[in-house]
Amino acid sequence: MDRPGSGIEAIAVGASAGGVEALLRLFGQLRKSFRLPVLVVLHLPNERYSQLAQVLGHRLAIPVEEARDKQDIQAGTLYVAAPGYHLSVEADRSLSLSLEEPVHHSRPSINVLFESAADVYGSNLLAIVLTGANDDGAKGLARVKELGGITVVQDPAEAQVSTMPEAALALHEPDHILNLQGIGQLLAGLE
Amino acid sequence: MERDTDIELRLLIEAIYLKYSYDFRDYSGASIKRRVHHALSQFECRTISALQERVLHDPGMFMQLLQLLTIPVSEMFRDPSHFLAIRQEVVPLLKTYPSLKIWIAGCSTGEEVYSMAILLREEGLLDRTLIYATDINPRSLEKAKQGIFALENVRAYTQNYQQAGGRRSFADYYTAAYDYAKFDKTLRENVTFADHSLATDSVFSETQLISCRNVLIYFNKKLQDRAFGLFHESLCHRGFLVLGSKETLDFSTFGKQFEPLVKQERIYRKL
Numbered sequence: 372m373d374r375p376g377s378g379i380e381a382i383a384v385g386a387s388a389g390g391v392e393a394l395l396r397l398f399g400q401l402r403k404s405f406r407l408p409v410l411v412v413l414h415l416p417n418e419r420y421s422q423l424a425q426v427l428g429h430r431l432a433i434p435v436e437e438a439r440d441k442q443d444i445q446a447g448t449l450y451v452a453a454p455g456y457h458l459s460v461e462a463d464r465s466l467s468l469s470l471e472e473p474v475h476h477s478r479p480s481i482n483v484l485f486e487s488a489a490d491v492y493g494s495n496l497l498a499i500v501l502t503g504a505n506d507d508g509a510k511g512l513a514r515v516k517e518l519g520g521i522t523v524v525q526d527p528a529e530a531q532v533s534t535m536p537e538a539a540l541a542l543h544e545p546d547h548i549l550n551l552q553g554i555g556q557l558l559a560g561l562e
Numbered sequence: 563m564e565r566d567t568d569i570e571l572r573l574l575i576e577a578i579y580l581k582y583s584y585d586f587r588d589y590s591g592a593s594i595k596r597r598v599h600h601a602l603s604q605f606e607c608r609t610i611s612a613l614q615e616r617v618l619h620d621p622g623m624f625m626q627l628l629q630l631l632t633i634p635v636s637e638m639f640r641d642p643s644h645f646l647a648i649r650q651e652v653v654p655l656l657k658t659y660p661s662l663k664i665w666i667a668g669c670s671t672g673e674e675v676y677s678m679a680i681l682l683r684e685e686g687l688l689d690r691t692l693i694y695a696t697d698i699n700p701r702s703l704e705k706a707k708q709g710i711f712a713l714e715n716v717r718a719y720t721q722n723y724q725q726a727g728g729r730r731s732f733a734d735y736y737t738a739a740y741d742y743a744k745f746d747k748t749l750r751e752n753v754t755f756a757d758h759s760l761a762t763d764s765v766f767s768e769t770q771l772i773s774c775r776n777v778l779i780y781f782n783k784k785l786q787d788r789a790f791g792l793f794h795e796s797l798c799h800r801g802f803l804v805l806g807s808k809e810t811l812d813f814s815t816f817g818k819q820f821e822p823l824v825k826q827e828r829i830y831r832k833l
Contacts (some may be wrong), residue, residue, distance in 0.1 A: 387714065398702070402656075440815045453808050459592035467590045468779045468808050470635045487592040548572045 378496040379521065379561050381444070381460075382407055383488045385481030385511070387503025388519045389531025391423070393551060395430055395491060397501070400555030403432040406562060409449040410438070410466075410488060412479045414503070421454045430457040430500060440468040454481035459487035477507050478503070485511025494519030499554060503524045503535030513543040523554055564822045569612035571598060571685045577618050578627075584698065584759040586631060587671040588785035594631065601630045602738035625701070632699045633780065636673040637718065638711070640775070645681060647827040652802055663692040663769045665796060666762060668694040668777030672706025673719075676735075677726075678773065685728045688752065694767065696758035703755050709745035711736075732827045760789040760811070761831045765796045772797060776806035783813065783823065790816035794832060803830045 386393055389390060390413045398409070407544040415421055421437065427449065428435035438450040444464050452458035458479050474480035485498050485508065498515040500508045516522045522545035529532035529550040539545065547557060575586050575594070586594055598610060605626070606614040616623045639645050654660060664682075669675050675695045682688040697703050711719075720732040736743040758766070760777070772793050778786050793803050794816055802818060805828040811817040820830040 419640070439810060440808055441783050441810075443813075456808055457778075459590070461592050463782075465783070469590070469593045469594055469633075470779070471593060471633055472635065472775055483596070487595075489593070490595070 376536050378495045379407060380492050381488060382409045382558065383410045383485055383496060383515075384501065385410060385413075385485065385499070385503070385508035385535075386501035387505055387507065387532070388537055390414070391426065392531065393501045393525070394427060394473075396407040396553055397499075397551045397558075398427070398431050398433065400552070401433055401558060403559070404447075404562075405433050405465040407445045407558075408446055408448045409433070410444075410452075410458065410460070410484060411449060412452045412481045412484045414481075414507070415454045416504075418467070421451075423451050427451065438466045440466065440467070441550060442466045451473070452484065454479075454525065457483045459483060460491045461487075463492055464491065473478035474499040475507055478507070481508035482511035482514075486498055486514050489518045489520055492520065495522035497523065497558075499525070500529035500536055502532050504532045505534060506538035509538040509542040512539050512545065515529075516543055516545070521546050521554045523549060523557065524551045525554065563824050567610060570614070571595060574598065574610050574614045574617070578624065579613050581618055582624055583762065584628065585759065586776035588761065588782045588788075590780050590782055590796065593633075593780055597633075598802060601627055603699065604646050606628065610751045618642065627703070629701060632670075632697075632702065635776070637671045637715065638677045639723065639726045639728075639745070640673070640677075640718060642722045642727075643828075644804070644807065644829075645677065645722075645726035647829055648804065649681060651824050652771070652804075653681075653687070655802075656687060657685070659770055660690070662687060662771070663694070663767055664691055665694045665696070665767070665772045666776040667688045667696055667772060667793075669697050669703075669706055670675065672700045673710060673711070673799070674775060675706060675753060676709060676745050676749055677723075679753065680699055680735055680773045681726070687823075688749075691752055693753040694756050694769070694797045695753055698759045698761075699777060700757060703757065707750070707755050709747065709750060711745070713738055713741050713743050722764070724737045727817055760792060761785055765792050767796065768798055769796045769801060771802040771804070773804045774806075775804070776809070778805065778809050780827070787814055787816065790814050794819055799832065801832045804828060805830070 424437040451515045477527045524536045527536040723732045736745045823829045
């Protein structure tokens with residue numbers, strides 16, 4: 372019997388207000404040798420060009436890219452959703468973008484990423500809800516759990532804005548409630 | 563093992579193709595799945611199979627579903643810097659042609675068509691241009707022909723127009739009545755609106771410029787390649803292909819048959 376989490380193929384992350392700092396602190400703990408792909412939706416003002424990929428790329432050891440439509444998901448790369456477009460995972464493990472209507476005023480939407488990733492990766496997905504000022508991600512995280520994936524919520528006591536972690540906790544009981552350091556250790560232990 | 567809902571989804575898509583010849587089989591799976599699930603709640607169907615039964619036996623029901631499967635999200639002069647780049651980098655080259663044919667593929671409700679027509683008029687090109695505006699959704703095409711848009715959106719369009727290098731007052735192009743803006747019908751004098759599917763139809767004309775924006779993101783790689791193939795076949799030597807701001811030829815086998823003219827703005831030229 373494999374130890375829990377040993378089959379994880381991908382990590383999906385959602386964050387909103389306070390998210391840049393949380394992402395830097397969380398993924399700053401990962402070493403360059405980290406092999407799992409990381410898919411990130413961070414709510415941003417709807418600007419066409421975002422500097423997020425550059426900001427994270429400069430400060431993290433793992434490579435960071437803005438997700439591009441029909442791009443194959445590569446191991447060990449962190450993909451951030453492009454502003455103004457939903458980000459989904461396709462069955463052939465490529466990424467796709469979409470201009471479907473915003474979900475709860477958000478595009479990209481964390482729920483859209485989580486639900487599509489859960490569909491493809493099933494029990495081999497680990498999804499994380501971080502700091503934020505709305506309830507995006509809660510439904511998606513519950514769906515990840517329903518399909519057998521591992522769910523993680525940032526400890527609301529630590530989150531810069533606790534609304535999003537609390538909304539996720541209100542909908543289902545995750546596998547882990549951890550601070551950023553704890554989540555970082557969890558991820559490092561997946562290798 | 564496939565989940566039941568995945569089996570049902572494939573059967574629905576197949577039924578639509580067999581019965582109505584609309585081919586969604588090579589659309590991006592994640593998006594089409596969301597659209598169909600949205601339709602389930604809209605039409606109060608418990609399962610995709612139940613939706614399939616209604617769609618198969620009721621063409622009116624299919625037409626309603628088609629409105630949900632296609633994504634009519636558009637605005638005029640969307641991504642103003644794209645239109646500015648067309649004005650500055652492409653128009654000077656278009657002016658060297660005695661007559662022009664432009665294809666707006668997947669024109670939806672017409673916002674891209676009117677934007678292009680306004681730009682061409684201001685550059686003195688509209689009179690010698692024929693625009694083909696195509697889409698698979700007859701209701702969208704009908705709306706595009708009307709040229710009537712909600713007034714509440716026109717403020718944003720005006721701002722886009724100005725940032726896109728517009729030379730006049732945007733209000734010169736429409737008359738406002740009640741909550742609507744009715745666009746100058748002379749803008750569409752040289753526009754042919756037509757039903758055309760990038761998934762099933764073939765090339766119908768040689769063109770100098772093709773605009774296909776935020777359509778290809780809903781296709782899988784195979785269908786994207788089919789569309790790029792049509793565009794390549796339709797474009798004249800050194801013709802222009804312009805895409806949506808997050809669409810790219812990078813992952814296509816046709817990538818080597820086009821060169822970027824303004825890469826950031828997704829403006830390509832056929833080699």
